[in-house]
Amino acid sequence: MGIGRLIVVLSALSAIWTFLPRTFQLTNVYNLREKYLGAHPDFTRLNLMDAQISMMKSAEGLLQSKAFRLKLAMGFLALGVILIAVGIPIR
Numbered sequence: 001m002g003i004g005r006l007i008v009v010l011s012a013l014s015a016i017w018t019f020l021p022r023t024f025q026l027t028n029v030y031n032l033r034e035k036y037l038g039a040h041p042d043f044t045r046l047n048l049m050d051a052q053i054s055m056m057k058s059a060e061g062l063l064q065s066k067a068f069r070l071k072l073a074m075g076f077l078a079l080g081v082i083l084i085a086v087g088i089p090i091r
Helices: 003-018 029-036 041-090
Strands: none
Touching: 003 041, 029 041
């Protein structure tokens, strides 16, 4: 097995690792409705905004690591294609 093929397999494994499902915090709209049904709309909006900001901050690191792994997979793929392209005429 050539090194180019090995690098392409590494790229595929990196891409799969990138797309593995992860859990994200979500707004539970039923609980929101039950808890804030009688509350003032401005108060409800502020609490909802605070919750969404918190969810975005908690997901930020996960999304950055996924983006890095995807870039890594693309780099491995490009390197593998180059190595395979160079290796084909040599045979």
